[in-house]
Amino acid sequence: MELLQIAYFLLFLATLTWLLSTTFSSSSTSKKAPPNTNVPKVYPIIGSIFSIAANKHRRIHWxxxxLLSSPSSSTFTLRRSLGSRQIFTADPAVVHHILKSNFPTYHKGPTLHRALGDFLGDGIFNSDGSNWKFQRQxxxxxxxxxxxxxxxxxxxDAELSNRLIPILSQRCETAITATCSCDLQDILQRFAFDNICKIAFGYDPQYLLPSLPTTTFAKAFDDATRISSERFNCAVPLVWKIKKILNIGSEKRLRTAVSEVRVLAKKIVDEKKRELEEKKTLQSVDLLSRFLVSGQNDESFVTDIVISFILAGRDTTSAALTWFFSLLANHPRVEEEVVGEVNQKNHADGSSVYDELKDMVYTHAALCESMRLYPPVPVDTKEAANDDVLPDGTFVKKGTRVAYHIFAMGRSEKIWGPDWAEFRPERWLRRDGEGKWAFVGVDPYSYTVFQAGPRxxxxxEMxxxxxKRIVAGILKEFRVVPxxxxxxxxxxxxxxxxxxKDHLCKGKTFMLRVGFEPTPFRTRTLIWRLRPTRPSQRFDVNP
Known part of the structure; x- marks a missing residue:
């Protein structure tokens, strides 16, 4: 072990010496700064490695x-080390090109697969070609x-009625005599995790319980997600590859986290296999059953599928709802509209819950508006299988990564107009002949929250x-106030x-203090306490 540490230290010194010598020898190039001061400086060999490292903590905003500061183009080429390039775009025409018009050229690609492969394997979000088509079909x-x-x-409905609402109600009752706190983002993740496991795998992990149990799986899943993403965005990919070979640092933690995640995923697969063996016919056929009865016998592959769907079902909807409740509380007019719509839908005409939710037009628009500003997936990346030229004239060399920046597109004045910073659900609505709200969709290549095209x-819809069901269930009984x-x-x-952002290493930051307080809308108030480590002065939405 000592020899490995010495080897790693010598490698670090050699790399540092090389970087410094290259920087000083290239100082003359730094004088040719581009007109747009936001664009990072580019050095020979190492590209924009210093800017990438300096903005690691705010990569999405950087x-x-x-993209948004350029007066002419919404496409930008980031120069990485050793001649590698990555193209970012917030141009709907370019997005249409890579997601539909020239779809065969742009796939997930080997770079993404190498970075995420240990975690997601060959699951649907990390695969191409026939493998992807089989899973999607x-x-x-x-x-x-x-x-x-x-x-x-x-x-x-069962998770809402039997777990979520009772947990929040219990805390309201407790808060009459004492202050009780819980992490709302965590609760929503637990809710979504139970739901995706039940509907996709026929398995109830019982993660949302009154005790809010801490599980090794949840921490391992978060660690695997974070480290895999850092791999993909690493300024010098060679670093994580060497750490993987030596099994040190973040790569050692990733290996442990992935092992923990696969333990649960394999447990779900094994239980479903036993269920299929014991019963000749199942009362209901879920997603996992379909894959197993399709003749797919590769246990590792089926485990990859389980992990991918947990990622999709657990993290995306919970992230969207966290931001939705935060925005709603800061915009009383929108809150009143949503609550009014929720209170109207109460089986008054004998309609089903499903039909009522389909008819919650204003709430649907408010969710779309929230995800425009705070998308559950901030950036999506493809890799060019062949040379290509984008609609704006940008040349794309084979093997180049091309990413459409969903976060930037949601804040683009070119797409949404001068009021882009306003949380205004009405931009998605119009009045019909009877004066009721009707939803008006937008071009899917301008609003890429759910991707577009074949993928x-x-x-x-799920x-x-x-x-909408969670929003209705909570807002019928509580008012959420940060x-x-x-x-x-x-x-x-x-x-x-x-x-x-919750700064997991320093304690929770997005806290929910539950108290009793009559309101014009509901009978109880959930007071949401936010305690970031440091204030963020940028990227806020106008009140």
Whole structure:
């Protein structure tokens, strides 16, 4: 072990010496700064490695700044080390090109697969070609109207009525005599995790319980997500590859985390196999059953599928709802509209929960508006299989990564107009002939929250149904109010999916203090306490 540490230290010294010598020898090039001061300086061999490292903690906002500050182009080429390049765009025409017009050229690619492979394996979000088509074709059966109706009227309703609302109510009752805190983002993740496991695998992990149990799986899943994302965005990929060979640092933690995640995923697969063996016919066929009865016997591959769907179902909807409740509390007019719509839908006409949710037009628009500003997935990346030229004239060499920046696109004045910073659900609505709100969609290549083209998100409608049901369930009984220190703005960050930054190493920051207080809308108030380590002065939304 000592020899390995010495070897790693010598490698570090050699790399540092090389970087410094290259920087000084290239000092003359730094005088030729581009007109746009947001664009990072480029040095021979090492590219923009210093800017990449300096902005590691705010990578999403940094690239967004560059894309949105250019008066002429919404496409930018980032020069990485050793001649590697990555193209970022916030141009809908370019997005249409890579997601639809020239779809065969742009795939996930080997770079992404190497970085995320230890965690996601060959799951649907990390695969291309026939492997991707097979998984998508089988998965599509789970998103028909019958499955969606069953999902919201049984799985979501049961989790809401039997777990989420009782937990929040219990804390309200406790708070009459004492202050009780909990992490709302964590609760929403638990809710979403139970839901995706039930509907996709027929398995109840019982993660959302009154005790809010701490599990090794949850921490391991978060660690695997974060480290895999850091791998993909690493300024010098050679660093993580060497650490993997030596099994040290973050790579050692990743190996441990992935092992923990696969223990649960394998348990889910094994239980489903036993269920299929014991019963000749199943009362309901879930996603995992479909894959197993399709003749797919590779246990590692099926485990990859389970992990991918947990990632999609657990983190995306919970992130979207966290930001939604935060925005709603700061915009009383929108809150009143949403609550009014929620209170109207109460089985008054004998309609089902599913039909009521489909008819919650204003809430749907408010969720779309929230995800425009705070998308659950901030950036999506493809890799060019062949040389290509983008609609704006940018040349793309084979093997180049091309990323459409969803976060930047949601804040683009070119797309949304001068009021882009306003949280205004009405931009998605119009009045019909009877004066009622009617939803008006936008170009999917301008609003890329759910991707577009052949790889458009299969779970889009399921996600909206789940989110609207949670919103309705909570707002019928509670008013969610963030108690935020003056001048503090919630901080958006992201790995494979987005988060409201919680500084896990220093304690929770997005806290929910539950108290009893009559309100014009409901009978109880949930007071949401936000305590970031440091205030974020930028990227806030106008009140």
């Amino acid at each position: 690239i967004s700044d560059i 089988l998965s599509s059966h789970e998103f028909n109207t019958r499955s969606l109706r069953n999902f919201v009227e049984t799985v979501v 458009v998100c299969l779970g889009k 996600a909206f149904l789940q989110m 108690a935020v220190a003056e001048g503090v703005v919630p901080e958006y960050t992201g790995y494979l999916t987005s988060l409201m």
